Amino acid sequence: MDVKEAFEISQGIIDRIGQVYLGNEVVIRKTLAAALVNGNILFEDYPGLGKTLLAKAFGKVLGLKYTRVQFTPDLLPADILGTKVWRQNKGTFELIKGPIFTHVLLADEINRAPPKTQSALLEAMEEKQVTIEGETFPLERPFFVIATQNPIEFEGTYPLPEAQLDRFLLRLRVGYPKSLEDEIAILEARLSWGKDDPTGDMEPLVDRETFVRMQETVERGIFISRDLLRYIAELVRNVRSDERVEAGPSPRGGIALMKVAKANALLNNRDYVLPDDIKVFAVDALAHRIMIKPEYAFEGISGEEIVREALEKTPVPKEGRSG
Known part of the structure; x- marks a missing residue:
C-alpha cells in the first residue's frame, strides 16, 4: 500500500x-496516529467526556476485535x-x-485497580505477548491498549506505576467541549441517535489485514532524516537534563516520538517527516514519562510545562527530507 x-x-x-465523537478532531487524529504504530494510549480526564465512546468507535471502524475491561479494586x-x-x-x-x-x-478506569492488576498488562503492552503459568502466547497483530484514567484526586484510585506509564505511547486529555456550539451539537446528536451509544450501528470501514498494511506503510514508507532524529534526541536530553526533573524520558520516549511523528506524516499525505510532526506530539509522548522533583511538584510544575520549555530552546532543523 502506498502513502x-x-x-x-x-x-x-x-x-x-x-x-459520533463530536467537537475534537485533533484527538481523533492523534488516536489514529498512535494506532497506526501499535501504540498504547492513556486518556486522562474527568468522567463523561467521551473517552469510552471514542475507544469503542475505533474498534468498530477499524474492523478489529474489541474488548472492554472495567477495572475495579477486586479485579x-x-x-x-x-x-x-x-x-x-x-x-x-x-x-x-x-x-x-x-x-x-x-x-x-485503569487506575481503579490495584498495582498488581495494572502490572498484568505490562508484557502485553510492550512485547505484544502474555505469559500464563510459564507458557508464552503471542497476541495477534494489531494489538494496542486504550486506557482511561480518572484524575488521582478522585476517591478510590491508585497511581499508575512509572513502568506502566512508560508503556503508553501517548497520554491524551480530551477536555471539555471548546465552544457552546460544540456542546449544542452533542445534545442534538444524542437526540438523532435515539440512544446513548451509537457505536452498535457503526460498520467497519477497513478490515484487520488492511489496517496492518497501513501500519506497514508507516513503518517502511515514511522517511525521517538524521537531522530530525538528532532533533528528537536533543529534545529528549533537554527534558531529561532540566534541573526540576528527577527522572526524565528514557530512549523509549524518543522512539515513541519518532514513531508517532511518522504516522502523523502519513495523516498529512507525506512520505517524509517534518519538524511539525514531532512538535505536535512532543507533550503527549514525553510529559507522562517525567518525574518531577518533590520541591518543584509542590510548586505546581508539570511535565507538560517542562516539555514545552524544552521545545522552545531546542534548535529546529530547517529541512525534513535531507540527512
Missing part, C-alpha cells in the same frame, strides 16, 4: 469516527490474562483465554 492510499483510508476513518490479573483449567475428561490443562486476547483492549 496516498493509506492517507485516503485514514481520512475516511477520521470522518466516520467524527460522526485479578487472571481476569485479564486468562488461566489454565484442568479438564478431567481429557486429562490435560486447557487455556481459558482472557479478554486481553483481542486487537483493541479498552482498559476502562
Whole structure:
C-alpha cells in the first residue's frame, strides 16, 4: 500500500469516527496516529467526556476485535490474562483465554485497580505477548491498549506505576467541549441517535489485514532524516537534563516520538517527516514519562510545562527530507 492510499483510508476513518465523537478532531487524529504504530494510549480526564465512546468507535471502524475491561479494586490479573483449567475428561490443562486476547483492549478506569492488576498488562503492552503459568502466547497483530484514567484526586484510585506509564505511547486529555456550539451539537446528536451509544450501528470501514498494511506503510514508507532524529534526541536530553526533573524520558520516549511523528506524516499525505510532526506530539509522548522533583511538584510544575520549555530552546532543523 502506498502513502496516498493509506492517507485516503485514514481520512475516511477520521470522518466516520467524527460522526459520533463530536467537537475534537485533533484527538481523533492523534488516536489514529498512535494506532497506526501499535501504540498504547492513556486518556486522562474527568468522567463523561467521551473517552469510552471514542475507544469503542475505533474498534468498530477499524474492523478489529474489541474488548472492554472495567477495572475495579477486586479485579485479578487472571481476569485479564486468562488461566489454565484442568479438564478431567481429557486429562490435560486447557487455556481459558482472557479478554486481553483481542486487537483493541479498552482498559476502562485503569487506575481503579490495584498495582498488581495494572502490572498484568505490562508484557502485553510492550512485547505484544502474555505469559500464563510459564507458557508464552503471542497476541495477534494489531494489538494496542486504550486506557482511561480518572484524575488521582478522585476517591478510590491508585497511581499508575512509572513502568506502566512508560508503556503508553501517548497520554491524551480530551477536555471539555471548546465552544457552546460544540456542546449544542452533542445534545442534538444524542437526540438523532435515539440512544446513548451509537457505536452498535457503526460498520467497519477497513478490515484487520488492511489496517496492518497501513501500519506497514508507516513503518517502511515514511522517511525521517538524521537531522530530525538528532532533533528528537536533543529534545529528549533537554527534558531529561532540566534541573526540576528527577527522572526524565528514557530512549523509549524518543522512539515513541519518532514513531508517532511518522504516522502523523502519513495523516498529512507525506512520505517524509517534518519538524511539525514531532512538535505536535512532543507533550503527549514525553510529559507522562517525567518525574518531577518533590520541591518543584509542590510548586505546581508539570511535565507538560517542562516539555514545552524544552521545545522552545531546542534548535529546529530547517529541512525534513535531507540527512
